[in-house]
Amino acid sequence: MIQTFFNFDIIVASWPIVMAGLLNTVLLSLIVVPLGLFGGLLLALLASIRHPLVRWPLMAWVDFFRAFPPLVLLILLFAGLPFAGLDLGGFACVAIAFFLNTGAYYGEIFRAGIESIPAGQVEAARSTGLGRLQALGYIVLPQAVRNVMPDLLSNTLEVVKLTSLGSVVAVPELLYQARQAQSLTYNPTPIVVAAIIYFLMLWPLVRLLSRLENRALAGRR
Amino acid sequence: MATLSIVDARAIHKHFGALHVLKGVDLKVAERELVFVIGPSGSGKSTLLRCLNRLEEPSSGSIVVDGIDMLDPRTDINHARQRIGMVFQSFNLYPHMTALGNVTLALRKVAGKSRAEADRLGHAALERVGLADRAEHTPGQLSGGQQQRVAIARSIALEPRVMLFDEPTSALDPELVGSVLEVMRSLRESGMTMIVVSHEMGFARNAADRVVFMDDGLIVEQGAPAEIFEHPAHDRTRAFIGQIQRH
Numbered sequence: 001m002i003q004t005f006f007n008f009d010i011i012v013a014s015w016p017i018v019m020a021g022l023l024n025t026v027l028l029s030l031i032v033v034p035l036g037l038f039g040g041l042l043l044a045l046l047a048s049i050r051h052p053l054v055r056w057p058l059m060a061w062v063d064f065f066r067a068f069p070p071l072v073l074l075i076l077l078f079a080g081l082p083f084a085g086l087d088l089g090g091f092a093c094v095a096i097a098f099f100l101n102t103g104a105y106y107g108e109i110f111r112a113g114i115e116s117i118p119a120g121q122v123e124a125a126r127s128t129g130l131g132r133l134q135a136l137g138y139i140v141l142p143q144a145v146r147n148v149m150p151d152l153l154s155n156t157l158e159v160v161k162l163t164s165l166g167s168v169v170a171v172p173e174l175l176y177q178a179r180q181a182q183s184l185t186y187n188p189t190p191i192v193v194a195a196i197i198y199f200l201m202l203w204p205l206v207r208l209l210s211r212l213e214n215r216a217l218a219g220r221r
Numbered sequence: 222m223a224t225l226s227i228v229d230a231r232a233i234h235k236h237f238g239a240l241h242v243l244k245g246v247d248l249k250v251a252e253r254e255l256v257f258v259i260g261p262s263g264s265g266k267s268t269l270l271r272c273l274n275r276l277e278e279p280s281s282g283s284i285v286v287d288g289i290d291m292l293d294p295r296t297d298i299n300h301a302r303q304r305i306g307m308v309f310q311s312f313n314l315y316p317h318m319t320a321l322g323n324v325t326l327a328l329r330k331v332a333g334k335s336r337a338e339a340d341r342l343g344h345a346a347l348e349r350v351g352l353a354d355r356a357e358h359t360p361g362q363l364s365g366g367q368q369q370r371v372a373i374a375r376s377i378a379l380e381p382r383v384m385l386f387d388e389p390t391s392a393l394d395p396e397l398v399g400s401v402l403e404v405m406r407s408l409r410e411s412g413m414t415m416i417v418v419s420h421e422m423g424f425a426r427n428a429a430d431r432v433v434f435m436d437d438g439l440i441v442e443q444g445a446p447a448e449i450f451e452h453p454a455h456d457r458t459r460a461f462i463g464q465i466q467r468h
């Protein structure tokens with residue numbers, strides 16, 4: 001049993017391949033998380049413009065990309081864009097798909113955070129001469145981000161997990177590399193190793209999230 | 222009165238959609254004057270104050286404050302607003318900052334003071350409202366009365382030419398009202414021009430130069446406090462004052 005699922009020789013042999021995958025997963029996360037946060041913030045700021053010409057397209061955009069399965073979106077981009085003369089490769093497709101998909105999620109989180117700040121605070125700031133953006137930057141966003149920190153973290157956790165979708169479009173991230181190693185060695189051990197690495201990587205985030213959530217609950221009491 | 226008007230608002234109209242809230246209000250306020258505004262709920266008192274610093278965009282009319290045409294699109298509104306302090310019923314402090322942080326934010330980011338200079342002015346402003354020892358407290362650690370005084374300090378730190386108060390004591394427990402009125406009285410004694418919307422008739426009697434009664438989007442009558450309270454010319458004023466004094 002151990003020989004099959006946790007074979008030491010195979011761990012050693014596949015180690016460099018799996019490590020290369022881990023590095024790419026970390027890199028991919030470091031790209032798609034900020035990209036999603038940026039897209040989300042942009043959407044949330046646009047949402048604070050109440051004009052119907054902004055409001056309706058924005059709502060359609062967010063709804064569309066939240067309803068659209070990210071795997072389907074990714075494959076569509078990867079398989080479809082070359083026909084539009086755009087051969088961007090797997091990595092860029094993952095980045096775009098995540099920007100669209102997770103940006104919509106982050107956007108809703110930021111929007112909830114921004115709306116949780118009483119308008120009176122902004123009015124007070126404006127009455128002392130602060131501009132719209134200054135009020136946003138000094139008053140609204142710091143509190144909004146703090147209020148939705150657990151949700152932001154929870155979504156980030158999902159995003160990091162979802163980077164494994166990159167394996168479908170041949171981005172050599174952790175899961176993809178583990179599967180390569182598995183098919184080379186005819187043994188599931190590399191997949192088990194990848195699973196353990198995912199867990200070890202995300203577990204601290206999960207702990208942190210629990211603590212934030214507990215603190216948020218305590219704060220509400 | 223020969224003194225110059227600091228606030229000169231003329232023929233102010235304000236519509237919210239189909240709702241006509243201000244129906245041609247004229248209000249002149251002289252330097253160092255304390256004008257007290259009363260009137261039933263929904264008569265447009267808050268809207269009038271908010272038009273004066275353009276938190277609300279009047280539908281028509283003209284507003285000149287300290288020589289600045291507030292409705293001219295070329296006016297730098299953020300610059301002009303430093304000259305007009307505003308105190309709100311619900312304090313509207315920034316809960317993520319200390320009292321000093323609340324007071325110094327605009328000093329640093331609008332008036333362009335260095336942190337050291339802003340801190341010095343901020344401490345001085347907190348001192349004036351009797352909260353020198355609360356500079357490092359956050360709003361959550363302060364009583365309602367203290368929060369409102371921090372809000373007053375936040376405005377006066379910018380050395381405004383006129384201060385607008387919108388029901389500054391209405392959200393306070395009765396025992397905390399006095400401390401805020403105290404600060405307002407000392408402000409008045411220092412020569413600050415003030416427009417105060419409030420139900421504190423006692424304060425109006427001994428601190429106001431003029432009482433303005435508004436009803437249904439119009440100024441119905443105005444005059445010295447004794448005159449308005451004892452001998453109102455209009456039935457609506459009489460009814461309103463009678464109602465308030467029964468409480």
Ligand SMILES: Nc1ncnc2c1ncn2[C@@H]1O[C@H](COP(=O)(O)OP(=O)(O)OP(=O)(O)O)[C@@H](O)[C@H]1O
Pocket residue numbers: 237240242260261262263264265266267268269
């Ligand atoms: N942003 C707004 N949108 C729509 N209607 C508004 C808005 N602000 C105020 N109003 C309406 O304008 C009218 C006047 O409101 P305002 O707040 O100026 O009255 P007020 O005299 O200050 O009353 P109160 O004593 O209750 O504070 C009310 O009918 C109110 O509902």
Ligand SMILES: [Mg+2]
Pocket residue numbers: 266267268387
């Ligand atoms: Mg009001």
